[in-house]
Amino acid sequence: MAGKRRAGRRPGHQPTRELILAAAREAFARRGYDATSVREIAAAADVDPALVHHYFGTKEKLFLETVSIPFDPRQYIHLVVEGPREELAERLLTTALGVWDSPSGLAAGALLRGSLTHQTGSELLREFLLKRALEPLCGAIEPDPVLAKWRMNLVATQLMGLAMMRYVLAMEPLASASPEQIVDAIGPNLQRYLTGDLHGA
Amino acid sequence: MAGKRRAGRRPGHQPTRELILAAAREAFARRGYDATSVREIAAAADVDPALVHHYFGTKEKLFLETVSIPFDPRQYIHLVVEGPREELAERLLTTALGVWDSPSGLAAGALLRGSLTHQTGSELLREFLLKRALEPLCGAIEPDPVLAKWRMNLVATQLMGLAMMRYVLAMEPLASASPEQIVDAIGPNLQRYLTGDLHGA
Structure with a gap:
């Protein structure tokens, strides 16, 4: 498992991706899954909503990513x-x-x-x-x-x-x-x- | 309680109380505490919202009553x-x-x-x-x-x-x-x- 590489993840893009993840984690935690929109997360991270979809696909996938990070x-x-x-x-x-x-x-x-x-x-x-x-x-x-x-x-x-x-x-x-x-x-x-x-x- | 004659508390009104409770239980279960209003519960039970307050006081007390019934x-x-x-x-x-x-x-x-x-x-x-x-x-x-x-x-x-x-x-x-x-x-x-x-x- 230690040798497994994650594909499609250039080092230079890490900060933006992490910024979106942090914003998503905070929004989901504060308001719950249902009440949180991708648009709001993008605004909180100061990025275009299209970038959120580019990195994470759907809101569901983004959510799964946020819960999988801490644990x-x-x-x-x-x-x-x-x-x-x-x-x-x-x-x-x-x-x-x-x-x-x-x-x-x-x-x-x-x-x-x-x-x-x-x-x-x-x-x-x-x-x-x-x-x-x-x-x-x-x-x-x-x-x-x-x-x-x-x-x-x-x-x-x-x-x-x-x-x-x-x-x-x-x-x-x-x-x-x-x-x-x-x-x-x-x-x-x-x-x-x-x-x-x-x-x- | 049965012998005391207070406004709106005649024995014949007991079913109304149960009707409100059943409507509240269903609404809280379906939509959660926060998204449910006393007005909606009253509408579902086909009674005046004032009657809900008369029987149960606050929304919190009504909620507590609904969760205390099943368990x-x-x-x-x-x-x-x-x-x-x-x-x-x-x-x-x-x-x-x-x-x-x-x-x-x-x-x-x-x-x-x-x-x-x-x-x-x-x-x-x-x-x-x-x-x-x-x-x-x-x-x-x-x-x-x-x-x-x-x-x-x-x-x-x-x-x-x-x-x-x-x-x-x-x-x-x-x-x-x-x-x-x-x-x-x-x-x-x-x-x-x-x-x-x-x-x-």
Whole structure:
């Protein structure tokens, strides 16, 4: 994965592209997917709307790009998978919290909220969680494909619920808890979903 | 209340109140809290907007009333608390799924989505979860108040994540799983949050 090159991306164009992405991320986070137009994003980035379409295609693709930046999970999967199997959940939680709590993850709560306000947003979020984050992860640690799907769904319930409570609803004590406290409290549960006995599932 | 004769509160008016509630529930579920006006709800229920204010006060109070109907948890708390302690999670999950999967809980996913589209909605949801659902439950099973708050937060992450994945994002296999499968898969995790060792927390 490290050797994979992204095509069609000359270095000189990076700043404009990043400018549009930053404007889009802020707009989607503040007003939600549905209420944000490509025209507004272009205005905020001080570029022509045609340039937004040139770089990103549709609004949907632009949105997917903005949610994939703060959490782009593919680069983190090896951080989670490599190491002792019984510490998988600890590594997954530490990695997820590291991204979510970082400056680039600050918009995570707002984006999560925004992506739920519209059917398209929900579908994108589901696709993102399935195809880009949890499917590769669970596929890497569970050889049985049926069980891997169950594990993926269960891991998703726990991580989604954690993100909702800590960032969107900001419920205490979870919102102010340290990553170590969260690993202590939630780690063993997540570990069961990743590698434990799921009974009938 | 039945004996007191106040303006517009005769027993014959009870159906009007229910009519307004049903219209409000449908409108909030379909369009979200923010995009729904009292005027529209009144129109859908074929009553004067003043009557909506008369019965429910503010839009916030009306919204809280609509979300409290499908899941009003206080009547279910004894169903969960009474019985063997080691089966608490099983009873909690079975009860929650029973409400969510029932006709009166059908709007749950839409309401959950709707309540996240606006700050007021998020605050109402948090208040609802804290004060009416999880605080009484965890208070009843955990005497240490600090630990009770942690348990409440952790139970909230799991139940919120389950509701999000099963109803809002409709992720498979979770969306089509039977309550028994969900109890098998999630029950042991929820039981740890309710009564288990939470390490440092």
